[in-house]
Amino acid sequence: MPIKSAFTTTIDHVSILDVNANFDEKLGAGLIPDGDLVRLYEHMCVCRHLDEVAFKLQRSGRMGTFPQNMGQEAASMGAAYALDKTDWLVPCYRENAGLFWRGLPMEMILLHWMGDERGNAIPRELYCMPLAIPIGTQLLHATGLAWAAKYRGEKRLACTFFGDGATSEGDFHEAMNFAANLDIPVIFFCQNNFWAISVPGKIQCSAPTIAQRAVAYGMDTIQCDGNDIFSVVYCVRKAAALAREKGRPFFIEAVTYRLGDHTTADDARRYRDQAEVDAWKTRDPILRIRKFLTTRGLWDDAKEAALAERAQRDVAAAVERAESIPPPDRNDFFNNMYATIPPDLALQRDTMQTHGIGQDPSQIEGAVIELPAKTSH
Amino acid sequence: MAGVKQPDDKSYFILPDLGEGVHEAELIKWRVRVGDVVKEHQTLAEMETDKALVEVSSPWNGVIGELCGNAGDTILVGSVLVRYAAKRAAVTGAPKTVSAPVKQPAAPVAAAKIETKADTTEDAGTVVGNVSGSLGVPSRFARQPEHESVSSGPNKSLATPAVRRIAKELGVNIQQVRGTGRGGRVTASDLQAVSQGAADVARETTASRVVIAQPITHSATNNNTITTSPAAISVAYPSVNREGVKECIPFRGIRRKIAQALDLSVKTAVHFTVVDTADVTKLDRKRKEYAAALGTKLSMLPFVMLAVCKALRKHPTLNANVDDANEEILIKEPIHLGCAVDTDHGLMVPVLRNAHQKNVGELATLVKELAESCKERTVARENLVGGTFTMSNVGSYGGAFATPIINYPEVAILAVGRAREQVLTKDGTFYAGLVLPLSLSCDHRIVDGAEGAKFLNTVLGFLENPDRLLV
Numbered sequence: 001m002p003i004k005s006a007f008t009t010t011i012d013h014v015s016i017l018d019v020n021a022n023f024d025e026k027l028g029a030g031l032i033p034d035g036d037l038v039r040l041y042e043h044m045c046v047c048r049h050l051d052e053v054a055f056k057l058q059r060s061g062r063m064g065t066f067p068q069n070m071g072q073e074a075a076s077m078g079a080a081y082a083l084d085k086t087d088w089l090v091p092c093y094r095e096n097a098g099l100f101w102r103g104l105p106m107e108m109i110l111l112h113w114m115g116d117e118r119g120n121a122i123p124r125e126l127y128c129m130p131l132a133i134p135i136g137t138q139l140l141h142a143t144g145l146a147w148a149a150k151y152r153g154e155k156r157l158a159c160t161f162f163g164d165g166a167t168s169e170g171d172f173h174e175a176m177n178f179a180a181n182l183d184i185p186v187i188f189f190c191q192n193n194f195w196a197i198s199v200p201g202k203i204q205c206s207a208p209t210i211a212q213r214a215v216a217y218g219m220d221t222i223q224c225d226g227n228d229i230f231s232v233v234y235c236v237r238k239a240a241a242l243a244r245e246k247g248r249p250f251f252i253e254a255v256t257y258r259l260g261d262h263t264t265a266d267d268a269r270r271y272r273d274q275a276e277v278d279a280w281k282t283r284d285p286i287l288r289i290r291k292f293l294t295t296r297g298l299w300d301d302a303k304e305a306a307l308a309e310r311a312q313r314d315v316a317a318a319v320e321r322a323e324s325i326p327p328p329d330r331n332d333f334f335n336n337m338y339a340t341i342p343p344d345l346a347l348q349r350d351t352m353q354t355h356g357i358g359q360d361p362s363q364i365e366g367a368v369i370e371l372p373a374k375t376s377h
Numbered sequence: 378m379a380g381v382k383q384p385d386d387k388s389y390f391i392l393p394d395l396g397e398g399v400h401e402a403e404l405i406k407w408r409v410r411v412g413d414v415v416k417e418h419q420t421l422a423e424m425e426t427d428k429a430l431v432e433v434s435s436p437w438n439g440v441i442g443e444l445c446g447n448a449g450d451t452i453l454v455g456s457v458l459v460r461y462a463a464k465r466a467a468v469t470g471a472p473k474t475v476s477a478p479v480k481q482p483a484a485p486v487a488a489a490k491i492e493t494k495a496d497t498t499e500d501a502g503t504v505v506g507n508v509s510g511s512l513g514v515p516s517r518f519a520r521q522p523e524h525e526s527v528s529s530g531p532n533k534s535l536a537t538p539a540v541r542r543i544a545k546e547l548g549v550n551i552q553q554v555r556g557t558g559r560g561g562r563v564t565a566s567d568l569q570a571v572s573q574g575a576a577d578v579a580r581e582t583t584a585s586r587v588v589i590a591q592p593i594t595h596s597a598t599n600n601n602t603i604t605t606s607p608a609a610i611s612v613a614y615p616s617v618n619r620e621g622v623k624e625c626i627p628f629r630g631i632r633r634k635i636a637q638a639l640d641l642s643v644k645t646a647v648h649f650t651v652v653d654t655a656d657v658t659k660l661d662r663k664r665k666e667y668a669a670a671l672g673t674k675l676s677m678l679p680f681v682m683l684a685v686c687k688a689l690r691k692h693p694t695l696n697a698n699v700d701d702a703n704e705e706i707l708i709k710e711p712i713h714l715g716c717a718v719d720t721d722h723g724l725m726v727p728v729l730r731n732a733h734q735k736n737v738g739e740l741a742t743l744v745k746e747l748a749e750s751c752k753e754r755t756v757a758r759e760n761l762v763g764g765t766f767t768m769s770n771v772g773s774y775g776g777a778f779a780t781p782i783i784n785y786p787e788v789a790i791l792a793v794g795r796a797r798e799q800v801l802t803k804d805g806t807f808y809a810g811l812v813l814p815l816s817l818s819c820d821h822r823i824v825d826g827a828e829g830a831k832f833l834n835t836v837l838g839f840l841e842n843p844d845r846l847l848v
Contacts, residue, residue, distance in 0.1 A: 056418040060436035061381055061393025265396035267429030352538070 011211045013223045016230035019283050021291040028230045031237075032081070034298055040081060040101070040229060041289045041299070042307055044073040047097045048286060049311040050106055051260070053319065054113065058264040062323070064115045068260030071227070073097040074285030075191050075254040078232030079159060083240060088149075088158035089128045090142035092135075094191070094258070095161050102126055106318035107325075114322060117332065127156075136162060136169035139188065143175045146186035150247060157185040157243040159236070165196025167213055168204045176251070180217040185243035187236065188214070188251045191226060193258045198271040214251030226254030227285040259284070381455050382560045387437050390421070392458040395433065399426045400454045404446045408432070412462075413441045421459055424452070433458070447630065455559055536563040547572045555613045571613045631723045642785035645701060646820035650780040651829050655840040657796060658810040663843040671738055677813065678770050679740035681793050684839035684846055686712050686733045689766060692832040695789040696765045699823055706788075706823055715767030715784050716744055718751045719774070725751040726784055728764040737847070768793060777814040788823045791836070792816040813840065 016028040032040070051070050057063040069076070072094055080089060080098035089095070089102055096109055103126055111119030112131060120130035129145075132138035142160030149156040166172050167190060179186045192210050194201045207213065214221035220242060224231035232254055239250035257280040261268045268277075293299035334341060334349040341349070381391045395402055402424040409421050420432040421441075442462035446452050534551045536544070540563055544551040549568050556563035628636070660680055668675040689696040689712055698707045714732035718725050727747040732740065750756040767784040772795035779792040794814030801810040815836065819829040839846040 053418065056434045057436075059393075059395065059431060059434040060418070061383060061391065062436055064394070065397050261429070263397075264431075265399075265428055267431070269430070 009215055011209055011221060011223055014231045014234055015225040015228055016234060017228045017288060017292055021288055023292065027234060031230055031233055038293065038298055040077055041293060043101055044077055044097060044286050045307055046311045046314055047073055047100055050315045053315050054110065055264060063113050065264050066113045067093050067263040069094050069096045071259035071280065071284065072191055072193060072256045074229040075226035075232055075256045077101050078229040079189050079236045082233045082236035083159055086127055086156055088142065088145045088156065090138045090145065090158055090160035091129065091131055092138060092162050093131045093133055099128055102128055104128055107322040110318060110322035116328065118328060136166035136171035139175035140171050142186050143179045143184055146184045147182065150185060155244060157187065157240060159187040159189055161189050161191060163196065164190065164192040164194065164201045164210055167210055176217045176219065179249035180219045183247045184249055185247050186249045187239045187243060190253050191256050192253050193256050195258065197262045197266065209253060211251060211253040219249050219251050221251040223253040223255065226256030227283050227288065229285060229289060383436060387439060387461060389457045389460040390436060392452050392454050392456055394454050395424065395426050395431050396428045399428065401451050402426045404448055404450045404452055406448055407444055409441050411441050411444060415439055415441060534563050535561055540565050540568065544568050567613050635723050639782050642782050646783045646785050647822050648783065648818050649821045649826060650816055650818045651833050652778050652816045653833050653837060655813045655815060655837045656801060656810050657813045657840050660840055660843045661811045663847065667737060675741055677796055678744065678793065679737045682714060682732060682740050682768060683737055684836045685768065685791060687839055688832055688835040691835050692828060694824055694828060695832050697788045697823065698765065698786040699788055699820060709765040713763050713765045715764030716747060717767060717769035718748045720752045726764065726767060727751050727756055727760050779816045781816060781818045783818055783820055788820040790818050
């Protein structure tokens with residue numbers, strides 16, 4: 001018997017607005033209306049400015065740590081733009097651009113990194129999950145959220161964001177397997193920025209693309225230029241259509257690059273060549289849109305100057321709001337995990353200010369505590 | 378806010394955690410000078426943590442009043458990095474609030490921080506205005522403790538519930554404990570120090586301790602004992618009477634580094650000291666012969682160095698470093714002899730490398746060159762590290778015996794006293810001889826008492842028999 005092919009596939013790569021701002025009219029026409037593109041650009045610039053300010057805040061002790069978003073704004077924001085406002089955004093920690101586009105107030109991100117839990121109390125109507133710091137855990141949450149939406153008969157899908165490093169985690173594979181086999185409308189949006197902190201992509205994925213990992217699960221997949229917002233919007237729309245119409249998951253590999261350090265605790269100069277960083281700086285998504293807008297007569301230096309001023313003002317105001325928040329109430333500690341607080345936690349809460357934490361009040365000698373009249377929730 | 382509380386009055390800037398869990402950073406370069414007007418986010422300094430080279434930025438606008446550290450210094454997170462000059466307040470009729478001097482008295486940094494905190498919380502919003510922690514001595518005297526607790530209310534001390542519980546168990550009033558933890562928090566060890574401190578005082582007044590193993594650095598001549606207080610960081614310090622202060626010297630820079638090194642040594646190594654005298658009458662004659670032959674002045678020191686090298690070959694355990702982190706004793710092959718040198722800026726210990734390969738003339742020249750380079754501060758960094766055994770020539774300043782502090786992680790140190798002519802006896806007759814006092818401190822964890830005594834005896838043997846020494 002001759003050997004036959006068991007399976008063949010190709011993975012498409014989409015690029016619409018290239019590095020030199022050449023635009024593919026066939027694919028890109030009408031994808032993003034001019035007015036929207038200007039607003040997207042403005043949001044990206046504000047996000048970039050916040051990046052710079054937050055970095056300085058950390059360096060002067062006003063913030064615990066901060067991961068800069070620099071370089072990945074188009075990927076994040078393009079995805080958020082292409083989705084419906086009621087689709088779940090399930091971010092990792094480098095998703096400021098997408099979250100701001102969705103409407104998350106900037107000070108919440110600042111609060112989060114200042115170590116204030118109230119930064120995670122995201123308004124329900126935004127359909128954003130809190131930032132996921134552990135690598136890859138949010139993929140399972142997204143799969144669960146989309147599964148729940150499907151179960152309830154909602155037309156909502158979930159889009160989760162993660163880096164190339166997360167695709168080496170067990171959680172990634174579990175989420176992918178679940179989503180593909182149970183027909184769950186979730187978009188896996190991988191921002192391949194080539195570096196899992198200091199580990200280069202090529203030593204943790206032997207395949208030439210990350211996208212082909214999806215093929216193994218029988219999932220549709222596509223790769224795009226993640227620094228080109230048009231490509232990102234194109235791919236996410238395609239994925240969203242499949243999810244909504246067929247209830248199928250989709251995997252997108254957005255090829256991008258983090259121009260900054262992993263976080264403020266990192267020094268990328270120790271492991272990355274400056275030449276590589278410089279090369280990627282020429283592919284900066286913000287420069288590319290600006291060039292495009294300028295050639296179309298939609299942008300000029302005066303607008304740029306006004307925007308810079310606005311960004312400065314808005315970010316300074318957000319910092320002010322974040323820093324002037326009153327100290328949290330110590331009971332907040334107990335209030336956000338359960339709808340109804342379990343008795344053992346209630347006991348801890350109520351005895352927290354005595355010398356016998358978690359001890360039954362009756363056993364504490366001489367303790368003066370005021371118990372609330374029977375906890376009711 | 379990142380573990381440290383910056384002052385509300387913006388009078389100084391505390392070095393924050395620059396990474397995640399970083400507790401110190403080396404100052405690489407200042408990017409501002411005293412008097413510079415700086416803007417919020419402007420870079421103040423380049424610093425290197427164990428993870429990254431970072432630019433530290435100013436959290437607010439201001440004028441630089443003082444830079445607390447020099448390039449090369451390691452700055453602890455939580456200590457003051459920069460002080461800002463008082464703002465030129467346009468308040469008329471309130472000159473006292475304007476004059477806040479920039480210089481902080483030499484109080485330890487942690488203490489300065491807490492006092493300032495108390496000051497600001499107390500004064501915020503009062504008619505006095507914002508009195509910062511940089512106030513001089515008089516106002517501090519004016520502030521009575523009772524007054525403090527009345528105005529700032531209970532629970533002023535920062536501490537975790539667990540620590541408060543320990544305080545309760547130990548019967549320590551936590552409000553009176555000076556916290557050394559992050560942001561001035563009272564820690565469990567602060568409480569232990571306070572309660573033990575009380576016990577120690579009681580013990581010391583009743584019992585006289587017959588232990589040689591306690592810290593005395595440079596020299597001890599007869600009753601004239603010089604002790605240095607180790608720069609312990611983690612104890613609760615008593616408040617110091619500031620009356621009659623003539624000069625207030627910031628406890629920083631080399632002085633502080635010396636203190637830290639000694640402190641670490643005393644806290645880690647278990648010191649014991651053996652002393653003896655060598656009859657160097659014959660050796661002194663040889664010394665003079667050598668000096669005449671070489672045509673230079675020649676001290677006794679290079680001869681003692683030679684004797685030490687030869688003795689170390691017979692007692693290799695003393696030529697070692699102890700690696701406490703890895704729980705290993707590293708016996709060294711080459712002898713890199715540290716030589717304590719007194720300089721205008723403090724004690725330095727340059728290392729004479731491969732001393733075992735040198736003769737007396739070379740040793741004399743090299744030790745002289747090293748001492749000079751230390752005094753001129755041109756000594757290369759590699760000549761300040763890597764010692765395997767150290768010698769301290771206390772005799773050049775007049776001391777006889779000492780209890781020298783080991784240059785940790787080395788395991789032994791020899792102090793050489795001043796040679797004196799004395800009446801000696803031999804075979805029932807008197808003679809005038811030259812006597813050299815020697816004091817050897819060893820880390821008892823590594824070197825047994827017998828081994829230390831034998832080593833010293835071997836050194837003595839070489840010194841008293843120059844023919845064996847100078848073969």
